[in-house]
Amino acid sequence: MNKDTFTFTNNRTGEKYEFDIIDATRGPSVVDISSFYKQTGMFTFDVGYTSTASCTSYITFIDGEKGELRYRGHEIEDLAENHSYLETCYLLLNGKLPTEEELLDFDLELRNRSFIDENLRHLIAAFPDSAHPMSILSSGVSALSSFYYEHLNIDDEAEYQEMARRIIAKIPTLAAFAYRKSLGIPFIYPDVDKSFTENFLYMLRAYPGGKLKRTSEGREEIKKIEVEALDAIFTLHADHEQNASTTTVRNVASTGAHPYVAISAGISALWGRAHGGANESVIAQLEMIGEVENVDAYIARAKDHDDDFRLMGFGHRVYKNFDPRARELKKLQDQLKDELNLDSKLMDIAHKIEEIALNDEYFIERKLYPNIDFYSGVILTALKLERPMFTPIFVIGRTVGWITQLMEFKTDPASKIARPRQLYLGK
Numbered sequence: 001m002n003k004d005t006f007t008f009t010n011n012r013t014g015e016k017y018e019f020d021i022i023d024a025t026r027g028p029s030v031v032d033i034s035s036f037y038k039q040t041g042m043f044t045f046d047v048g049y050t051s052t053a054s055c056t057s058y059i060t061f062i063d064g065e066k067g068e069l070r071y072r073g074h075e076i077e078d079l080a081e082n083h084s085y086l087e088t089c090y091l092l093l094n095g096k097l098p099t100e101e102e103l104l105d106f107d108l109e110l111r112n113r114s115f116i117d118e119n120l121r122h123l124i125a126a127f128p129d130s131a132h133p134m135s136i137l138s139s140g141v142s143a144l145s146s147f148y149y150e151h152l153n154i155d156d157e158a159e160y161q162e163m164a165r166r167i168i169a170k171i172p173t174l175a176a177f178a179y180r181k182s183l184g185i186p187f188i189y190p191d192v193d194k195s196f197t198e199n200f201l202y203m204l205r206a207y208p209g210g211k212l213k214r215t216s217e218g219r220e221e222i223k224k225i226e227v228e229a230l231d232a233i234f235t236l237h238a239d240h241e242q243n244a245s246t247t248t249v250r251n252v253a254s255t256g257a258h259p260y261v262a263i264s265a266g267i268s269a270l271w272g273r274a275h276g277g278a279n280e281s282v283i284a285q286l287e288m289i290g291e292v293e294n295v296d297a298y299i300a301r302a303k304d305h306d307d308d309f310r311l312m313g314f315g316h317r318v319y320k321n322f323d324p325r326a327r328e329l330k331k332l333q334d335q336l337k338d339e340l341n342l343d344s345k346l347m348d349i350a351h352k353i354e355e356i357a358l359n360d361e362y363f364i365e366r367k368l369y370p371n372i373d374f375y376s377g378v379i380l381t382a383l384k385l386e387r388p389m390f391t392p393i394f395v396i397g398r399t400v401g402w403i404t405q406l407m408e409f410k411t412d413p414a415s416k417i418a419r420p421r422q423l424y425l426g427k
């Protein structure tokens with residue numbers, strides 16, 4: 001560890017205070033201000049944590065200036081194009097890609113753990129048909145903590161891994177049940193003969209008895225290309241270091257609460273429009289814009305400070321260059337355009353927005369680029385997913401990231417209960 005220090009001077013008193021600089025393996029170094037209050041009697045002030053590292057982590061690295069994202073050192077482009085989502089899950093959980101045999105064991109374990117307790121199915125059935133799948137999903141995951149209460153005091157690696165694999169396996173089933181509940185149609189149980197991603201599409205699309213839709217040309221099969229596209233989408237969402245939902249998961253876990261309750265809180269945090277909920281809002285916005293000719297007027301609204309309209313799917317706290325996940329999705333969109341009948345009208349509007357925004361002074365100055373949510377909606381629509389399922393898709397992909405970050409938090413001896421301070425300005 002580097003012994004360099006950072007000196008703060010209090011210009012009111014002339015006193016100087018030294019704090020250690022700790023170097024990162026990649027990315028910015030940090031100044032360790034954990035003793036700041038003890039030494040100076042003052043707090044530091046950083047609303048929204050724009051300059052604050054809240055933990056050490058070995059999992060995911062982002063270089064926002066270059067537009068780079070890596071899981072455990074592996075480039076996101078390589079993982080999305082050359083590896084499956086389950087390989088990525090294994091990588092995040094174990095720090096290395098699996099061997100063929102390890103992948104087979106992992107895959108089989110997830111298939112066999114994909115069922116949910118019948119009482120949980122009854123709980124989902126009790127929701128109103130009008131319930132948003134995200135609300136059912138966050139409640140269902142919270143309820144999982146009462147079915148697997150044994151995961152509360154985890155102090156051995158095997159127990160942790162079981163807890164993690166259990167939730168990764170059950171999330172698609174919960175999401176599919178939540179979706180079918182919102183349509184008022186019967187639940188479809190998982191099929192252990194199908195892969196993780198195909199099984200999810202099957203649970204969304206099948207009729208009771210496991211048959212797929214019948215058309216005059218025969219059965220509407222789940223296409224390989226659809227499975228591959230959704231698999232890549234899951235990989236692109238798998239982790240993103242200390243974003244709002246992951247920080248929520250770590251904060252809830254820091255109190256000693258059950259891991260699944262912490263994940264449920266992360267799902268709630270993700271639902272907001274500024275975070276994962278943006279993918280649903282992007283399509284709603286493209287539909288609202290309606291025609292390419294209307295794009296200019298909406299761009300003008302996005303730039304007007306007196307109008308609270310924001311261009312959904314644009315901007316990011318960390319990326320000040322193209323979001324690499326968005327770049328991958330744009331590639332995927334182009335590959336799928338003909339084969340999956342992508343909505344060309346929505347794509348034309350999206351292209352026009354992208355073209356104007358990338359050349360407009362307002363967006364250039366503020367470094368506002370398309371983010372992952374800008375492109376995912378058009379692809380998800382082509383995969384026959386309804387809009388309310390877009391954020392649950394993000395949840396399925398991100399669960400492994402949340403669980404891995406939670407495990408890292410729990411095994412880090414330096415972890416503490418999250419308890420920020422405040423600048424009090426009241427009476």
Ligand code: CMC
Nearest residue numbers: 273274275276278302310311312313314315316317366371
């Ligand atoms: N449209 C128009 N102006 C914007 C936008 C936007 N989408 N995003 C930021 N700005 C402006 C903002 O008004 C501000 O301008 P000024 O400096 O003149 O006041 C400046 O850019 C900086 O914005 P900020 O709100 O201070 O930036 P932030 O880092 O706090 O917020 C963000 C990041 C993602 C919440 C924001 O860019 C946003 O609301 N984007 C739209 C929602 C969205 O697409 N969210 C998905 C994020 S990626 C997926 C995920 O990780 O969940």
